[in-house]
Amino acid sequence: ACKIKEDIIKVTVNDLKAIIPNIKNEKELTSWFAANRIPKRKFNKFKKHGEKGKGNFPNASPLLCSAKQAQQLLHKAAGERIEELFNYDAEFDKVIVFKSENRDAVYHGFHMDKNSEEIPNKIKKLLKMKKLK
Numbered sequence: 001a002c003k004i005k006e007d008i009i010k011v012t013v014n015d016l017k018a019i020i021p022n023i024k025n026e027k028e029l030t031s032w033f034a035a036n037r038i039p040k041r042k043f044n045k046f047k048k049h050g051e052k053g054k055g056n057f058p059n060a061s062p063l064l065c066s067a068k069q070a071q072q073l074l075h076k077a078a079g080e081r082i083e084e085l086f087n088y089d090a091e092f093d094k095v096i097v098f099k100s101e102n103r104d105a106v107y108h109g110f111h112m113d114k115n116s117e118e119i120p121n122k123i124k125k126l127l128k129m130k131k132l133k
Contacts, residue, residue, distance in 0.1 A: 034075040039105040043071040043098075046108035061110040064092045070109050074098055077107075078126055086119060088127045095119055095127070 023029045049063040050056035056063070063070060069091075077085035077098050085098040085107065095114045098107040112118065 030076070037075070037105075041074045041077075041098075041105045041107060043067055043074050044101060044106050044108050045070075046110075049108065049110040056110075061097075061112055063096075063109060064094065064111045065089060065096070070096065070098075074107055074109070078123065080120055080122060086123045086127065088114070 021032065023032055045051055045063070045067040047055070048057045048060045050060075051063050052066055053062050053064045065073070069089075073087040073089060073096050074085070077087040077096075079085040079098075083100040087096050087098070088094075089096045089111065092111060093114065094111040095116070096109050096111050097118075098109040100107055114124075
């Protein structure tokens with residue numbers, strides 16, 4: 001660990017320059033990186049899954065929240081591969097799965113039971129859901 005006295009930290013990675021504020025704790029730093037990710041992740045409402053629990057195709061898992069709420073959850077979603085990301089949606093006590101649309105950081109999503117076998121164990125641990133076993 002080191003102490004940084006400046007108000008900002010300048011970072012350059014592969015010709016990409018970023019200025020990171022000097023944040024004092026992990027939660028704020030994680031939030032900053034989620035909001036300032038390059039490229040920014042974008043949520044795309046997908047007809048197959050509907051929105052707010054309505055309009056999904058038969059036998060398709062529904063998106064229970066709004067597209068705006070899904071966008072917020074996408075910012076902090078995590079995964080073992082960039083093609084599939086996960087986050088816990090406390091409002092519905094379910095996991096939201098984000099699938100890459102093979103476009104520049106564009107994802108669609110849907111909810112599934114938090115105990116689903118389709119969620120990798122590493123992700124279940126990462127999300128730190130107390131009820132998830």
